[in-house]
Amino acid sequence: MTSPLEHLAAPEPDGSPSGIWPMNVDRVGGELTIGGVSASDLVAQFGSPLYVIDEGDMRARAHAWKSAIDESFADLAGGDVFYAGKAFLSVAAARWMAEEGLSIDTCSEGELRTAIAAGVPGSKIGLHGNNKSRAEIELALQAGVAHVVVDSLAELALVEQVAGQRGQTAPIVLRVTTGVHAGGHEYISTAHEDQKFGLSISTGAALRAVEETLAASHLELVGLHSHIGSQILAVEAFQAAANAILALRAEISALHGVTVPEIDFGGGYAIRYTVIDDVPPAPLTYTAALAGAVTAHVVESGLAAPRVSIEPGRSIVGPAGITLYTVGTIKNVELEEGSRRYVSVDGGMSDNIRPALYEADYTAALASREPFDEQVRSRVVGKHCESGDILVKDVALSASLGPGDLLAVPATGAYGRSMASNYNMLPRPGVVAVSDGSVKQLIRRETVEDLLTFDEDA
Ligand SMILES: *Cc1c(COP(=O)(O)O)cnc(C)c1O
Numbered sequence: 001m002t003s004p005l006e007h008l009a010a011p012e013p014d015g016s017p018s019g020i021w022p023m024n025v026d027r028v029g030g031e032l033t034i035g036g037v038s039a040s041d042l043v044a045q046f047g048s049p050l051y052v053i054d055e056g057d058m059r060a061r062a063h064a065w066k067s068a069i070d071e072s073f074a075d076l077a078g079g080d081v082f083y084a085g086k087a088f089l090s091v092a093a094a095r096w097m098a099e100e101g102l103s104i105d106t107c108s109e110g111e112l113r114t115a116i117a118a119g120v121p122g123s124k125i126g127l128h129g130n131n132k133s134r135a136e137i138e139l140a141l142q143a144g145v146a147h148v149v150v151d152s153l154a155e156l157a158l159v160e161q162v163a164g165q166r167g168q169t170a171p172i173v174l175r176v177t178t179g180v181h182a183g184g185h186e187y188i189s190t191a192h193e194d195q196k197f198g199l200s201i202s203t204g205a206a207l208r209a210v211e212e213t214l215a216a217s218h219l220e221l222v223g224l225h226s227h228i229g230s231q232i233l234a235v236e237a238f239q240a241a242a243n244a245i246l247a248l249r250a251e252i253s254a255l256h257g258v259t260v261p262e263i264d265f266g267g268g269y270a271i272r273y274t275v276i277d278d279v280p281p282a283p284l285t286y287t288a289a290l291a292g293a294v295t296a297h298v299v300e301s302g303l304a305a306p307r308v309s310i311e312p313g314r315s316i317v318g319p320a321g322i323t324l325y326t327v328g329t330i331k332n333v334e335l336e337e338g339s340r341r342y343v344s345v346d347g348g349m350s351d352n353i354r355p356a357l358y359e360a361d362y363t364a365a366l367a368s369r370e371p372f373d374e375q376v377r378s379r380v381v382g383k384h385c386e387s388g389d390i391l392v393k394d395v396a397l398s399a400s401l402g403p404g405d406l407l408a409v410p411a412t413g414a415y416g417r418s419m420a421s422n423y424n425m426l427p428r429p430g431v432v433a434v435s436d437g438s439v440k441q442l443i444r445r446e447t448v449e450d451l452l453t454f455d456e457d458a
Pocket of ligand 1: 086087128227229230231267268269311312313314315414
């Protein structure tokens, strides 16, 4: 069992902020502070539960990815980092990413319009998705997006039609599946064959899409894309996928005499959720491995180096965010192997679905006061009507924990708010950003009144 002390892992010695907690987390008088603001002040002002993002940490992670790409691909053709907005997007967050030199990946009208509202130029926005609507494609082309990542032959035809009607040429990146299977859980592994994403290299669908793109009058083939999953620690998985997609680039050159200008290696870079998790490779380790694959491809094929892009989401915002909860009911359950203390908090699977969806592990720490007294094996659960409504399966927490104490769950910045629901008619928590002792509200907390406005009482 681990103590809360160990959970306050410092930034890594090489300076990359790859710990579990945001870089600007501290304890002052026993109380957890983030960005210089105490947990209790945040909850007093913005309610509980509350998502808190350390702006400096999120910016630093974005910057680290951009620097890593710039460094690793300096002698090749350079590259771009597209922040995967689905991990967490707000207008301010999109603006921060643009300020750090990143582009934004979107995959719906809502994400696209958030990036546009942030003033991100279309040339720094990508559109993804396996089932884009005509309206989404129109909006993307109107905004002049960097590329539309096309997922199927049917979609290729739709984009051709929309681009033709608009009198435009659509920049197309083809999403291919390399057969490389990686990621912590089957549902977040997206490059093997039996799933909904992409155009398979092995069945020939990818090459067919290339032919159709080249033959179309309103499409320009600007790139190939591969995304192999999420929460991937193994650099070799990215290398294997890179080799497969680069081989496809060489084959396209041989077959069609066309050098595809860009290669997008997708996202999926791992973060640490608990101290038991492996420390993930630094951004530069991943990008150096990708650059190695690109260099070998350039040497072997004799083709010009492609411009590259990557799409990290989780690894930028995940560790930058924590969730604060207020403790309510505490119950001891007697088990054969001893007793387990169930600590109920005022949120749950509606603000963090990942444990229920992927059996994701998290940790927690007492935030509102000194946590280092006698520890008790605990399970942190939500307030929803499901026994699977577990936030933290197993964690040592203070024996003196009681109603009104605040708990902090780290590494909830990605896929927390963005996957939140109103299950049990719970209003979704707000999102605040902290930086140098000041707080900004990125997304205001919902109220039950908000939810009732959707009810037409018909
Ligand atoms: C989800 C996704 C990402 C981001 O994944 P992370 O695990 O958050 O880095 C990037 N690209 C595509 C196509 C995705 O579907």
